[in-house]
Amino acid sequence: MAKTMTAPNEPGTGMQQWKEQPARLMAFLRETRSEMRKVWWPGWPEVQSTTIVVLITVFLFAAFFWVVDSVFGNLIERLLHALSGH
Numbered sequence: 001m002a003k004t005m006t007a008p009n010e011p012g013t014g015m016q017q018w019k020e021q022p023a024r025l026m027a028f029l030r031e032t033r034s035e036m037r038k039v040w041w042p043g044w045p046e047v048q049s050t051t052i053v054v055l056i057t058v059f060l061f062a063a064f065f066w067v068v069d070s071v072f073g074n075l076i077e078r079l080l081h082a083l084s085g086h
Contacts, residue, residue, distance in 0.1 A: 042050075
């Protein structure tokens with residue numbers, strides 16, 4: 001006696017998949033709502049302090065890269081000027 005085997009994850013017909021979409025959407029929304037309840041949101045004082053840290057860091061890096069760029073720019077300019085013989 002031969003048994004027929006079907007694939008367990010065999011996709012259904014197009015119409016069947018279309019009919020399942022509202023249920024899948026509702027399940028997705030329920031799971032999303034459940035996960036969003038687990039999210040911890042920072043308070044205003046923490047947002048302020050981290051924003052200040054980020055701004056200070058950005059300005060420090062900008063100053064650092066400006067200095068490095070100026071130094072290397074001057075060195076390359078002097079090197080090219082010396083090599084050109086002028």
